[in-house]
Amino acid sequence: MSEKDTISMQLVREALLQTCPQGKADAALLRRAGIDERSFEQADARVGADAYARLWRLLARRCNDEFFAMDPRGLRSGSLSFMCQASMAQPTLGAGLETALGFLSLMLEDLQPGLVRQQSLAEITINEPRDEPRRAFTYFTFWMIVHGVACWLAGRRIPILAIDLRCAEPPFCDDYRVMFSENLQFERPRTRMIIAADCLDLPLRRTPEELQKFLAEAPGNILVKYRDPDSLARRVRRILGKLDPGQWPDAERLARDLCLSLSTLRRRLAEEGQTYQGLKDSVRRQLAIDWLSEGSLAMSDIAERLGFADASSFYRAFRKWFGCNPGGYRAFVLGGSQVQGKNSG
Structure with missing residues (x-):
């Protein structure tokens, strides 16, 4: 079994905390x-x-709860099936997500989700009545359900730009970064997932037969199919992430550093649906949103660190990547209160 098809035993222990005595x-x-x-x-x-x-x-069968008893009401067995059936009847992903989140709001007592769209960005927020944040596992289990269903409805992975969480960072985060996003921010004022708003316009064309197959394989298909590529591609991403873009090696040097031939590097990346250029572009985009989220770097500094000739070139590239300008993204991410806008649907 490859590394990308495995889960940290820590997540097993986390799953047992709520359902078994003393975990x-x-x-x-x-x-x-x-x-x-x-x-x-x-x-x-x-x-x-x-x-x-x-x-x-x-x-889930033991406690009749598909949310592992992490909410006073929980999700009784059959909740995922009902949520998918109701959501797939909607015309677009945005409408399907509104339906799914509305169902979760009715079923759960403490986690009340909502979808807000503002121009080119959208966020799924979790509103909570308690001051004390939940465990990271609780939030990420919620995101796994919501994001997994969204990806299945759309028939493709929905890229996550960032996830903010109210809780402190747990000692194990690698699996979460593989499943969701490299851009995880902890101890933030609220818990939310940020995505590109144009994903919400994707049409839904799922069939009852596809639903039965999805439910029969869940949640294993969510854990593996709709997360970020792992193995060699992720090793390459880590190498690039530790260097400034101006220091990134060419393909031949990277292959030597990995003790591979150039043809083997290309073949193995192709088997994972990746190219070296595509990974460089992906890391450059990730660095852009990471540095914008920090709030301390000037736009010109970010542009220079990313290897752009000037700030205007960076602005054009960012709009092409995410459909919004970098200043708008920074304001959205760093804003202290929930964005104002019409609900999608």
Whole structure:
């Protein structure tokens, strides 16, 4: 099994915290899921995504809650199916998301989601009555459901520009960054996911047969299919992320650094649906939104660090990437209060 098809054992332990006494391993439950009990306490152990998906279904049946008893009301068995059926009947992803989030608002007591669209950006926010933030696992489980359903409805991965969370950063975040976005911000005023608004206009054409297949494979298909590419592509992204764009190696030097031939590098990236140029473009976009989120760098400095000739070139590229200007994105991300705009749908 490849690394990209595995999940940190820490997520298994997190899933058991709410449903098992003191989060202790239930040997019989782990065996039914196909998880080696001996590796449960190993800090760096990993488990197959298919085994984690079986554990998810077993826990959901045990407590009749597809949200692992992390909300006073929870999501009774069949909630995901009903939510998908109602959402797929809508004409667009925006309308489908409104339906899904409306259903979750009715079912859950403490997590009240909403979708707000403002020009070229949109955010899914989670409003909470309590002052104390939830565990990161609670938020990310919610995002896995919402983002996974959104991706399935659209028939493609919906890129996430950023995720803000009210909670502190947990000691394990690598899996979350693979599943969602490299741009995770913790201890923020509110919890939200930011996406490009044009995704909301995607048409929905799912069939009942496709729904049955999706539900039969869930959540394993969500865990693997709709997350960011891993393995070699992610190794390359990490290498690029540690260097200024002006220091990025050419393909031949990168291949040597990875102890690969140039043809092998290209072939293995192609097998993952990637190219080196595409990865460089992706990292450059990620750096742009990371540096804009910091709020301290001037636009001209960001443009120079990204390798653009001037700020205007950066502005044009950013608009092409995300459909908005960088100043607008910075104001959106750093804004202290929820953006004003009409709900999508």
